Amino acid sequence: MILVASQERDFVEWHGGCPTALVWALDLGDPALVAQVVAARARLGDVLLPRYERQPHVTIAYAGLGPHEGATPEGHLYPPESLVRDLDLLRGSGIGPLRVEVSGWDTFAMAPYLGADVPGAADLRALLLGGAEGYVPHVTLGFYAAGADAATLHERMSGWDAPSLGYDVDSLTLFSYATSDIAGPLAVVGRLSLADGTWSPAN
Template sequence: MTLHSIACHDRDFTQWRGGADHALIWAVLADVDDVRAAVDSARAHWADVLLPRYDRQPHITVGYGGPVPKPGATPEDEPYTPERIDADRAAVEALGLAPFEVRIGGWDTFQMVPYLRAEAPELQAVARALREDRRRPYVPHVTIGLYAVSAPLSELAGRAAGWESPSIALPVTRLSLLRYDAADVAGPLTEVDAIDLRRPARTPRGTPSG
């Protein structure tokens, strides 16, 4: 059976968020010139099959937290409470990671999004600590955009032959807790907290609030 891409829709998924205003993820921010250029180049190459808008900064998700708690909200996913945030932070800090390097390059795809591959054993370790692979294998990546069409994945992959893949070394010194608008599937990310790999002390950047 031929696998096809899944056409996404740029809309508010109200049932999923159940009135929650924001959601949180743990990620490595990859918002640097080389990665932005690679994402822009790939978006241009596959532009006719992608939704026109994808405003999220380049990043590598290592763990999905969940919706920010809000009185009266009934999201489908478990709210990401301060207690859960503290437990996940402790699990990551217990790894004792030092700054590391991620290699970014090469095109690949899921059914809903094409992406640039990202490789580093530390990413896998953090994902395990955050239980990111509990339902499916964890594949670190930098999302290029969201598919707007349903097409055979083999045809979409065939286009990679005409695109020059980058090879980027991304230094990582922090793991970021990022917030996004739950009503916006392609909206920007805001860092609200972080784990600084250069020192053990906490480096808060704000209070995750709904």
């Protein structure tokens, strides 16, 4: 596989002035998993961009850009009525709490990741996006830097004792992140209980 470097810049052409984007994900902010992500990033070193501040999570579906007056985005928007629609879809899905098993590592062209086995995750993604073809649940370790190559990647990760961690996740979280910062942290917008459908906004 040829690794593709990311650019740490403000992709104005995508967001057009919308300051935030939103994503549905499973929040896995457990200290043991955080430690494993830190350990993997330390092994990879300069193979990765030096900064990645997003807490461990499994993305279910990208929702869209938060609307902003005067913005001219190329990407699609996620207005309040879309959130109402998605909450109705999710509540009617019959999908309950999920079991997440994190183990091993692999890579996409632009990012290495820890594998995540999540029965039911593809069903949630299909519900929100209309399909789940090619979906690979994962915990991202970061983004590749310029000059990264597959040989160095595998050399750095050779012999690494990959984590084997399990979690029962009872909520689906809507996160936001700053569109100007591809490696910035996620902020909780709200959580939907997968047990009883209760929506709990962060504010």
